Every structure is written in C-alpha cells, then in structure tokens.
Amino acid sequence: MVQLTLPKGSAPKKGKTWPKPQGATNLRQFKIYRYSPEEGGNPRWDVYWVDMDKAGTMILDVLFYIKNTIDPTLAFRRSCREGVCGSCAMNIAGQNTIACTKGFDELPGGVISIAPLPHQPVVKDLIPDLTNFYAQHAYVQPYLKTVTPEPEKEWKQSEEDREELNGLYECILCASCTTSCPSYWWNGDKYLGPAALLQAYRWLIDSRDEATGERLDDLEDPFKLYRCHTIMNCAQVCPKGLNPAKAIAKIKHMMVERVS
C-alpha cells in the first residue's frame, strides 16, 4: 500500500556523531542508518568519520573499518566480499547496490548515506528482513520441471539455447532491484517484483524446461506480473548489470503470444 510517510516509529532521527580517528589526513563522512529492536525507539542516523587511507577500497571495507575500529555494534550482512553472494546489498548514497563491489571512486561528493534496502522490515541496522522476497522467489519454482523421464546422463541443450540464459542466470538474489521498484514498494505483497520475474523468465526460456504453460499460468495476474510499469529502476541498480525489466517485457510477450 502506498505510504508517503514512514509508519510511526520508523522515521530516522539524528543519532550519535562518533569521534574522528586520530592522525588521519584523508577523512570522509558517512551517515549510517542504525536500528536495534532490543533498544526500541526510532531508527537514527549515526555519523562516522572514516580514514580513507586505511579503510580499503570498497564500501564493505568502510563498514569493516567502522566495525573494527570505531563501533563494534554496527550490524550488516556480508559473506563472499566479491559480488557473488548478494548478502551485502544495501542503499548506498541513495542507490541500491552491493557494498562489496561499490568502490570509493564511484561515490558522489559530500556525506555518504548508507541505509538498509528500502521498504523492507529492518531486522537490525543494515539488515533487512527479506522473507517475502525469498518466498516470492520460491513461488516461481526456479528449478527444472519436466514430464519426460530423466535421461540417463543429462538434459541436452544447444549452444544457441544456452545463450538465451545469458543475462538471466547471473542473478545473485541480492534484492537490489526488487527493493528499488516503486511498484514493489506499493504492492510488494502481491507483485512478485523484478528479481523473481527475472528468474521466472530464466526458466520460461530454458529449452529443457517442459512446464512453460504452467509457469505462465502462475504468472498471469494483474498484480503478480502486470504491476511492472517499466519504471526501469531495477535495470539501473542491478550490481550485476542485468535487465529484469527486459525479462518482464519478454514474459508479457509470451503471454500475448499464447492468446493471439
């Protein structure tokens, strides 16, 4: 549902400004969203000064620098630190992306804000609750479905058919796209969102999958699929350079193809 103002208790307030590291010459100011359910109260923006000469090269390094040298209570998810796992997705300087591949050189000037992915419940600090996102991914049944008995060795696919999956299979499920989509903000309970639909198309177009019709049936819905209004935020933010909006357009083409 559309909420132009944040619900009660969700609006971030001014937080603590942490002391500058001593002896640093290359300082940069970061404004980080903090929320702890145990402490209660509204979320707050804490201000940190980071010594960019010591912090590394990526935003994830900044977060580690803060956690290791300034404030050990800062909570964030991370795992692979190389753009493969999708765990460290967050909103950096107003744009969803993954912290581990966002370099200092890509940052705009001024204070850099870091917040959890927008419009999701917050577990703590930079950690969103992505339960619904994962459940919607499961809804599209992202695995091979066949009726033909399984071949002894493997399901074969021509090189051309395999190429159809390029630009689709690379998704790391970081949720940057889905949580950047206004349509998902307003109707995320019903609209499947760009990430789930990209995966849906990845299986719709797979030459080995035999459940294309059933898959289309499960998607054909004014909300599950047709809430996409080609806003294109998804394609703009995808840290892997994928284009979910294009995949969704192709699903719509398939829908039209089967009725006309």
Added chain:
Amino acid sequence: MASNNFITPAKAARGLGSAKSGTETHIRQRVSAIALIFLVPWFVFSIINAMGGDLASAQAWAAKPWNAILLILTAGAAFYHMRIGMQVVVEDYIAKTGTKSALLILNSFVCIALFVTVALSVLKLWIGAGA
C-alpha cells in the same frame, strides 16, 4: 517478525493465487494506444484549424461524415485507454478493497458517460446537418 502472525511466507506469497487474467487488458491498452497515435494528431490538428472560425463553422466541420466518424473513434479510443490507465493507477495506489472497488466502478461509469456524451453530441450534429 510479529509474534502474533503465524502466516507462513509461502502462504503470503501465494496469496489468492494467480487470477489467470490481465493479458487481455495489457493488449487492449496497447491497441488503444496504437489507435491514438493516429487519432490524436488528427484531432489536435483539427482543433487548431477550427480555432480561427466561429461556432457555426466548427459545428459544420463536426457534422461532416468523416470528421464525425473520426471524432467518435477518437473519443472511444481515448476514454477506453483512459479507463484502463485510471484502473492501473487505482490498483497501484489504493489497497483497501472497498475503496478500490468503489473507485474502479466510478472510473468505468465516468469513462462510459464521457464517451456516450461526446458520441451523442457528434451524432446530433451529424444527423441534424443531414436532415
């Protein structure tokens, strides 16, 4: 998160299931848009042309068969397209079932009423001029 919510994530994501509809509306919206690509420039061009004349000359223009036909087609395509567009806006922004249904019905009534009004007005001029 909420302790009193025992709905499983899968139940929530599946919701009421797929409506197995929406494609027809998607096609209709695009087809009416294609019609408007041709009709709107003609309509705008005609209005600009008519601005120099008086009421009687405008009525005489609208009473010509081709103009009358194109006017009714323009109104039909535009109000049809508008109805779908407004429906999308309501569905996007209004979550409350009752309010949403009421607005969707109102949307249909208004669009149909507008079309009938325009169509009958043009027909009156056309038939009136021919009599």
